Amino acid sequence: MKIKAVKVISFSPTGGSRKVAETIAKGIQAPIEYVDLTPPSARTENFPKFTDELAIISVPVYAGRVPTEAAYRIRRLTSNREPYGAKRPHKIPTVIVVTYGNRAYEDALYELGDIVSEVGFQPIAAGVFLCEHSFSVPEVPTAHGRPDTKDLAKAEAFGKQVRAKYAKTDTIENLSPVTPPGTSPYSLSMKANLTWYDYSELATPYTNEDQCTKCRSCVDVCPTAAIRIQHVSSNPSPMIGYNLRLISTDHNACIWCCACVKNCPTGARVMSRRILKSQSDLNKGYSDRKEPETYI
Numbered sequence: 001m002k003i004k005a006v007k008v009i010s011f012s013p014t015g016g017s018r019k020v021a022e023t024i025a026k027g028i029q030a031p032i033e034y035v036d037l038t039p040p041s042a043r044t045e046n047f048p049k050f051t052d053e054l055a056i057i058s059v060p061v062y063a064g065r066v067p068t069e070a071a072y073r074i075r076r077l078t079s080n081r082e083p084y085g086a087k088r089p090h091k092i093p094t095v096i097v098v099t100y101g102n103r104a105y106e107d108a109l110y111e112l113g114d115i116v117s118e119v120g121f122q123p124i125a126a127g128v129f130l131c132e133h134s135f136s137v138p139e140v141p142t143a144h145g146r147p148d149t150k151d152l153a154k155a156e157a158f159g160k161q162v163r164a165k166y167a168k169t170d171t172i173e174n175l176s177p178v179t180p181p182g183t184s185p186y187s188l189s190m191k192a193n194l195t196w197y198d199y200s201e202l203a204t205p206y207t208n209e210d211q212c213t214k215c216r217s218c219v220d221v222c223p224t225a226a227i228r229i230q231h232v233s234s235n236p237s238p239m240i241g242y243n244l245r246l247i248s249t250d251h252n253a254c255i256w257c258c259a260c261v262k263n264c265p266t267g268a269r270v271m272s273r274r275i276l277k278s279q280s281d282l283n284k285g286y287s288d289r290k291e292p293e294t295y296i
Ligand SMILES: Cc1cc2nc3c(=O)[nH]c(=O)nc-3n(C[C@H](O)[C@H](O)[C@H](O)COP(=O)(O)O)c2cc1C
Pocket: 011, 012, 013, 014, 015, 016, 017, 018, 059, 060, 061, 062, 063, 064, 065, 099, 100, 101, 102, 103, 104, 105, 130, 131, 132, 133, 134, 135, 190, 255, 256, 257, 258
């Protein structure tokens, strides 16, 4: 059976998960369409209908799990698409992918399999890839520079294996499902370490206003619309007030993805001290190189 098209679907605030999915698609060698679950609009938009294409769904691992925001957006992919009670002719064959920052992926791949299966997808291949940790900074790196050429060669080779799996099968219904490693109830091992969840405002990145040019890069890349440029008309002084603009961040909406920090052209947007402390722990405890895993 030939693969008619591949839909690359990713939630990828700092771009790693998308890059891996795109490279797998390259190995599959079929026309590619993109569905971006990253911008805030993915919370409300109507996604295009699925027909006979193969889906690749990729997300990062957050605290050993699928990020809540990614799970919500994936569950919307097929909603409102079929008339109530209508049956789709077959489940949508899917390659599920998680990326992680060299600590651990725990049950995230297994959880992603469950989430996609709930809404009409069927995992037929699964992959775990390494990407630079979202908290990584050049001075104190974790998985810095990954995915590198070796990782991407593995991603492309994995895509070729998916293509071969299709070539050996006559109908979509006959593609064998894959069961990713992991268990349910899902691991909560990070929960014990993260007493600082209670102080989430301490983890949110912030802006050094004197270095900030208000270029909006942080506003544009924020997946949850947590950042805005606030016009201050009368504070701190009515005399300078008319032109004063400050960056304000909604601590409750921020998911700590650090896309704002990584995309700031002047270095004005920085990680909080709490994240930098956690980054230094990651750098000390998780510096041994881990390798991608694939299941088909
Ligand atoms: C809030 C948060 C929690 C994270 N938790 C983990 C984790 O448990 N294990 C790990 O190895 N990496 C963890 N990471 C790192 C990301 O999984 C990794 O950088 C990912 O590849 C980023 O994907 P993206 O570039 O598509 O956004 C975490 C990152 C963030 C922002």
